[in-house]
Amino acid sequence: MKGKGWWILIGLAGIAANGESAAQELDSLISPGPLSRAHAGLAGLSNCTSCHAPGKGVTDGKCLSCHSDLEARVVADRGFHRGKIHCVSCHTDHQGGGFELIRWDPDDFDHRETGYALEGLHLRVASCGACHRPPNAPAREKSASFLLDDQRCIACHEDVHRGGLGTSCSDCHSLDLPFRDTRFDHDRARFRLAGSHGKVQCETCHPNQKWKGLRFARCADCHQDPHRPSLGADCQRCHSETSWRKTKLDHGATRFPLLGKHEGLACSRCHTGEGFRGVAFGQCADCHTKDPHFGQFEDDCARCHVVESFDGVSFDHANSGYPLTGRHEAVACSECHRTEAGSLFPDGRATAVRYRPLQTACKSCHLDVHYGQLATNCESCHATDGFHSKNLRFAHDRDSRFSLRGRHAQVLCADCHRSERESFPDGPGVAVRYKPIRDLCSACHENVHDESTWKASKASPATRCESCHTEESFELRQFDHARASLTLTGAHSSLECDRCHDYAVLPQRRYLLFRGESRRDCADCHRSPHLKGLERCVDCHSTTNWVVGVWKRQAPDQGGAP
């Protein structure tokens, strides 16, 4: 036992006697572990008390005596280490050379712990080094420092105002907006932005980042006077801050109040020159220099036009040489007043709407659908109420040779006046035939009787239609059978024609044969039941009574049937 104890003492003494390397060996025996790289310079037995205070352990004072930059912050209660106690509770050492004394994850770091919370666009800053860079942090020899001395904006951001606007950047700039989008309240300035001034880009008035010392008492300090000659410095007499165009000028107080369409016009439409004064306005043509009518009217435009619109004319056609009546009233102007291309107008040859001179004859506008059959005076038959028959002025009885009577008065015009493709006075074409037209019945009516009979003889009172028919009806109201050499008496007078007259049957029609076959004897119609010797029927029978009730003999010349 004793021997071993001596060996240990001898070993320790040998180590101690072996100089510096021996001291290192001894240090490695005593030390609880190698120091970190940052503190590697403090290795060695003689340096223990650099960090360890005898009897007190590793005190914060020992740490901060070296880390003086932190000490100032801890004392000032600033930065990440403010309020933190006992350095070694986070930064333990003697854990080996590879041990990281500072262990933190930048991606998981809550910047609020530093006392400077990252807000707004600062949250988008990609890397710590964007702000924690050498110019901002205290100089260090070995490692980059995250300690920022200055929390003011200017510590990281360049002052493009060159100090001219002070250091309180947040007065104008927000953390939530890019620097360009300031939130400066111009109302705090002496020049409040009103009207269109509020929409103007800052640079327009503040060129070259000049934010102070600008003159603004007069409009001309910023705006150029476009009036030649100048209308004076008091722009606000006419203009407002809302818009240059919307002036405050009351044109109604001038000699030319703006009415109708004139109200909405830009000033420059009339005030074409640089000046606002001396503009002629007596005649419309002073401004409306281009006459679209090419001199057709010598009167002032206002006779027809109103200021509300050129289209809404006030012209009354009744005051013209051609008052519009009937259907003409509803006709669009352009139907009669047509655009003529290359015509000769008072102001020369041009393309314009023709207003005057204009012919008033119907055919100057309307086509003659009658192809010259009728007189050129359309008004004799037609009125402006309409071309159609119900509006016609024409009276057939009065104005033609053929009076319409009886059933003719009820017949449609087209039944007699038919559409034909013929040669008319004005040429060949399709038109309703009015003239000439025959006034014979056969011109319209078909002869249902045997044509040969009728055609053989010249028209005579006995053969004309009127001899049997009337205009009231085709019924034989007018026919006297006595004229046919056979007076119908007794029971004969009430017989229908076809009891005695046969029908002639042709392919398309049939008709009664009135002529030709003559039935004059009783036997022509009646058959005698008697024996020979009684051929004269009338000896016993009469037309009133066929039954021999009273037989008498009558003379043939006393009437009755032969």
Add this chain to the structure above:
Amino acid sequence: MALSVLLLLGLTAWGSSYYATPLQERSEHPLNLWLKPSGVVGHLLGIAGTVMMLLIFLYSLRKRSKTLQKIGTQAEWLKVHIFFGIVGPVLVTFHTSGKLNGIVAIAFYSMWAMVLSGAFGRYLYAKIPRTISGNQMTLKEIEGELGGIVNLLRRNESRDDILAGIEAFLARTRKETGGLLPALSRVILEDAVLPSNALRVYRIVSRDRSLSIRERFRVSRLVLRQQRLLNKLAVLDAMKRLFSYWHVFHKPFTVITFAIVFLHVGVVTFLGYGLHWR
């Protein structure tokens, strides 16, 4: 003892995540301030472990002090010695939290060498027959115990058969050996084959069917005890010599351990970690 085990198990459960964390990552662990060697609990464990290990010397002191020998038996003092000799190093091990650097590491390994050698000594100590007061038993006392077995067996036809079997079993183990290492080997081997020996004896005793199971166990236990006593007698001299040599390597570990522990305590006390935790 049970309280110590419970406390240590609780400590293990509580600090398992911390102790499983790599050394360089532990500074981030929430239990670091508690369980690091200089932490609140870690430092207390170190102090408690050191104090317990110092109490180990009470046993050595008793052996040299007549006043203390009047208090309790040597076996009781040995139990206390062993208890502190186990719990103390375990507490110190928790104190180190596995961080072993420099000369303190030597103390740590030396400490466990001391514990293991103590355990080996206790093993040897058990192989030397002693009376209840802890003194070494005489051969006569052992032989007196041997005769008691016969009285336990009934007088029937299987008795002779059983006694013959027991005789044969005991005769097989009653071989004399020489040399320290063969003796140690035999002791260890006998312990290894103890279960098979027990089964063999139980089978011999079970030849008497009239014996209840309880009686069979009782007789078997006596036979086995007798066999082990015979074995102890066979290696008694060798064990005595071995035990006297054992002190030679148990004590140096103790000296080395405590020399470095005193150095360690001195340094940390100087650096301010004495009865404080940082």
